[in-house]
Amino acid sequence: MSVPDALLPGRRAALTTFLLLLALAGAGAAHGQVSPGPLSAPHAELEGNRNCTKCHGGGEVGQDRRCLECHRGIASLVERRRGLHGLEGRTRCGHCHPEHAGVDFELVDWGVPGREKFDHGRTGWPLEQKHAAAACDACHRPDRIADPAHALEPKPEALAHVGLDPRCTTCHEDAHRGALGDDCARCHDAQAFRPARNFDHAKTAFPLTGRHVKVRCDDCHLADRLRPARDAQGRPVPVYKPVPHASCADCHRDVHRGRLGTDCARCHVTDGFRVIRRGAFDHSRTRFPLRGAHARTKCAKCHGEGERRVAAPRFDACAICHRDPHDGKATIAGRVAHDCIVCHDERAFKPSTFTVRDHAKTGYPLEGAHARTACAACHRPAVSPAGAPRAPGSDVRFRMDHARCTDCHEDAHGGQLASDGRPAPDCAECHDVAAFRPSRFGRAEHARLRLPLEGRHAEIECRACHGPDRRGLPALPGRDVLGRAGVAVRLDDARCASCHADPHDGRLTPTGTDCAACHDASTFRPSRYDSERHREARFPLEQAHRTVPCVLCHRELENRARPKSTLVAAPGRPAGGLTFAVAKQECRDCHDTPHGSQFDTREGGAACSTCHDQGAFRPASRFDHDRDARFALGKAHRKVACAECHKAPAEGRPVVYRPLDGRCRACHGPGRGAPALPDDAEGADARSGRGQKRQLSVR
Numbered sequence: 001m002s003v004p005d006a007l008l009p010g011r012r013a014a015l016t017t018f019l020l021l022l023a024l025a026g027a028g029a030a031h032g033q034v035s036p037g038p039l040s041a042p043h044a045e046l047e048g049n050r051n052c053t054k055c056h057g058g059g060e061v062g063q064d065r066r067c068l069e070c071h072r073g074i075a076s077l078v079e080r081r082r083g084l085h086g087l088e089g090r091t092r093c094g095h096c097h098p099e100h101a102g103v104d105f106e107l108v109d110w111g112v113p114g115r116e117k118f119d120h121g122r123t124g125w126p127l128e129q130k131h132a133a134a135a136c137d138a139c140h141r142p143d144r145i146a147d148p149a150h151a152l153e154p155k156p157e158a159l160a161h162v163g164l165d166p167r168c169t170t171c172h173e174d175a176h177r178g179a180l181g182d183d184c185a186r187c188h189d190a191q192a193f194r195p196a197r198n199f200d201h202a203k204t205a206f207p208l209t210g211r212h213v214k215v216r217c218d219d220c221h222l223a224d225r226l227r228p229a230r231d232a233q234g235r236p237v238p239v240y241k242p243v244p245h246a247s248c249a250d251c252h253r254d255v256h257r258g259r260l261g262t263d264c265a266r267c268h269v270t271d272g273f274r275v276i277r278r279g280a281f282d283h284s285r286t287r288f289p290l291r292g293a294h295a296r297t298k299c300a301k302c303h304g305e306g307e308r309r310v311a312a313p314r315f316d317a318c319a320i321c322h323r324d325p326h327d328g329k330a331t332i333a334g335r336v337a338h339d340c341i342v343c344h345d346e347r348a349f350k351p352s353t354f355t356v357r358d359h360a361k362t363g364y365p366l367e368g369a370h371a372r373t374a375c376a377a378c379h380r381p382a383v384s385p386a387g388a389p390r391a392p393g394s395d396v397r398f399r400m401d402h403a404r405c406t407d408c409h410e411d412a413h414g415g416q417l418a419s420d421g422r423p424a425p426d427c428a429e430c431h432d433v434a435a436f437r438p439s440r441f442g443r444a445e446h447a448r449l450r451l452p453l454e455g456r457h458a459e460i461e462c463r464a465c466h467g468p469d470r471r472g473l474p475a476l477p478g479r480d481v482l483g484r485a486g487v488a489v490r491l492d493d494a495r496c497a498s499c500h501a502d503p504h505d506g507r508l509t510p511t512g513t514d515c516a517a518c519h520d521a522s523t524f525r526p527s528r529y530d531s532e533r534h535r536e537a538r539f540p541l542e543q544a545h546r547t548v549p550c551v552l553c554h555r556e557l558e559n560r561a562r563p564k565s566t567l568v569a570a571p572g573r574p575a576g577g578l579t580f581a582v583a584k585q586e587c588r589d590c591h592d593t594p595h596g597s598q599f600d601t602r603e604g605g606a607a608c609s610t611c612h613d614q615g616a617f618r619p620a621s622r623f624d625h626d627r628d629a630r631f632a633l634g635k636a637h638r639k640v641a642c643a644e645c646h647k648a649p650a651e652g653r654p655v656v657y658r659p660l661d662g663r664c665r666a667c668h669g670p671g672r673g674a675p676a677l678p679d680d681a682e683g684a685d686a687r688s689g690r691g692q693k694r695q696l697s698v699r
Contacts, residue, residue: 037100040107042155055099067093072152073162082149083162084123125166129190139171140164177229179241206245210270220251288315292346318344329398351375364402368433378408405431412436414483416490436485450494455521465491465499472567473499500524500566505576524566539585543614553590554580596654631662 039047046054055066068075077086090096096109110118115136120127127134140160142150147163150156164170168184175193180186187199201208208215221238222228228236244250248264283290290297302321304310314320318340324330330343343354352375359366366373379396401407405427417424430441439462446453463469468476468486479486491498496515518529531541541548551557556577564572584590587608599606611623626632645667648655660666 035100038103039099040101040105041103042107042158043099044103064091064093067097070154073147073149073156073159074153076149076152077163082124087124088122130192131190144170146170175231175237176240177237179239206243211272212270223251293348294346326396326398331398369435370433410484412483412485413487413489414479414481416482416488456523457521463487472565472570472573474569497568499568501568501573501576503566503576503578505579507579507581525562539582544616545614553582553584556580594654595657598654598656598658602658629658631660 035047035049035052056063057066068078074085077083078089080086081089096111097107098109099107108115112118137160142157142160145156145160145163145165147165150159150163153159153162167182168174168188169182172184172193174182185198187196189197191197218238221240221243222236226239226243228239230236247262248254248268249262252264254262254264283295300309302313304313322340324340343352343358345353354375356366356371378400379398381396406424409427411424413424415424430439430445432440441462443453443458451457461467464471465473466487466489468479468482470476476482476486476488482488496519497509500515502509518527518533520528531546534541556579560578563575564570567573587593591608593608609622610628611620613621615621643655645660646655646657
């Protein structure tokens with residue numbers, strides 16, 4: 001048993017894995033490269049360590065690319081999607097062509113034991129009938145390959161599986177010498193050239209009837225009058241085209257010697273020269289050739305029998321023989337049709353030959369899905385009262401109302417769009433004849449409603465709000481209320497709270513504040529509530545307060561997780577608690593005073609704003625020593641730094657601003673020192689000492 005036959009697919013895979021592991025094991029050598037095994041004979045010229053990089057390098061994908069750089073013929077077939085490589089689109093050459101298994105190793109893994117059992121259908125040309133028993137080499141020969149891809153291969157003379165054309169003439173001689181084209185399968189199959197099982201003489205210009213059916217093919221197609229050519233063996237080649245057959249005299253001798261003309265069929269039929277039957281009369285030579293169902297009709301149906309026989313009945317209108325099932329109502333654009341042939345032919349009354357293009361001439365052109373609808377879906381039989389006989393012409397209704405879609409289609413929205421006793425708007429405002437879904441009602445149309453689609457609302461699908469599966473939203477009524485489409489096209493409540501949970505626990509609702517006053521449709525956070533809007537609150541944000549993060553005052557925002565969904569019925573919707581019920585109005589509500597209680601008894605109160613503004617605690621921009629203190633500063637005193645007079649009595653105690661002794665000796669002369677601070681003037685900063693280090697502390 002040879003190596004290729006012994007290696008089944010599983011063992012090939014194991015061998016490939018072993019060889020790859022062996023190659024990896026040798027990759028760590030200090031210098032140089034070690035081959036994992038000898039190359040197969042087709043790649044023998046690549047043997048040797050210096051040639052490794054001609055195939056390897058850049059990973060497995062890179063190696064495959066290098067395969068195709070040499071095998072350009074296969075690359076061409078892959079690009080053109082031809083043959084096994086092109087159809088299956090595999091890009092890992094090593095899966096089917098493992099290497100380094102020895103000089104005698106067959107380089108092709110057929111996937112089965114031996115190429116004779118290979119599934120030829122994978123190439124796009126399955127082997128059938130006698131082809132299934134043919135030896136591979138009977139067809140796969142380099143001399144039979146004309147595809148340019150074959151010449152691109154490194155060794156085209158040794159390669160017979162690339163670029164073989166599946167046409168019959170690749171392997172078989174064309175017995176017809178191109179006269180009948182190259183599609184041999186029209187007449188022949190792969191079982192045998194003769195007889196031509198697929199050939200149907202009835203489909204030719206000369207259908208065989210009568211005794212012609214039993215005539216041997218060669219009696220006509222090898223006739224001396226055709227002067228057939230001969231093949232290499234000297235055998236005459238049948239002539240199939242052109243074969244004159246317009247007249248019987250092309251093949252048959254005229255026993256009448258031209259006395260009765262050349263139209264033999266006026267009297268004779270193909271059942272036999274001596275058979276003269278009226279039933280076989282060639283009606284095609286009359287002004288009314290028999291076609292379709294007429295050709296199968298008995299003569300007496302039209303011509304009558306016996307005394308009532310008519311040799312030449314009228315035939316100028318179908319209605320002479322056939323009842324009009326439409327009772328004269330089959331008109332086009334109000335005009336009476338000239339004849340039934342406008343919509344029907346002789347093959348059968350049904351189906352009609354009236355096409356979509358013909359329908360365009362009526363008052364209702366067929367477009368979109370209507371053009372694909374069966375006629376009977378619209379043109380149904382007229383309904384008669386129970387027990388009443390159907391009137392003539394009631395087979396099919398031709399005239400039906402079609403001004404509105406609802407003349408044929410039920411209102412899929414269950415009357416939701418009708419209002420105040422008025423009918424619903426025309427369906428064409430939202431839908432077209434191409435399909436009911438998707439609707440043409442888009443953002444521009446939605447902008448005319450109470451809720452224009454903006455921000456995130458413009459990104460979601462219509463069904464997220466209007467469909468039966470509204471995740472996170474209250475369920476809609478059933479189809480018995482909404483109609484067959486199950487879509488709520490009218491949503492009565494367009495407020496944010498109808499879909500989204502209120503994280504403010506309704507606190508802002510009584511004020512008439514709409515969500516859009518602080519938020520937009522793009523995102524809930526951050527809000528659009530800025531310092532300008534804060535002026536509407538009891539505490540306008542000015543100066544430094546403008547830069548303070550909201551969370552420092554509104555502690556309910558602290559460590560608040562962003563919800564997965566804001567929809568009212570969705571799991572993980574936002575919790576409440578964002579009431580923003582801050583009642584702090586005075587500086588001391590948020591800030592500690594560095595002055596202790598020094599200013600509690602001050603005339604006019606101890607409001608911080610008397611001396612400070614919201615821009616910064618220092619300097620005290622609003623304090624005017626001449627106006628607000630009992631000691632007016634003269635020229636000399638204006639140049640003295642505040643700290644020269646206003647000092648802390650001790651480490652960690654507040655600076656003393658009042659009460660101070662205003663006499664000169666309090667500052668000038670012997671015994672002067674730091675002013676004393678009343679015990680009741682010590683505040684929080686007095687104890688901590690923070691008043692001297694920070695402008696302002698916030699609780």
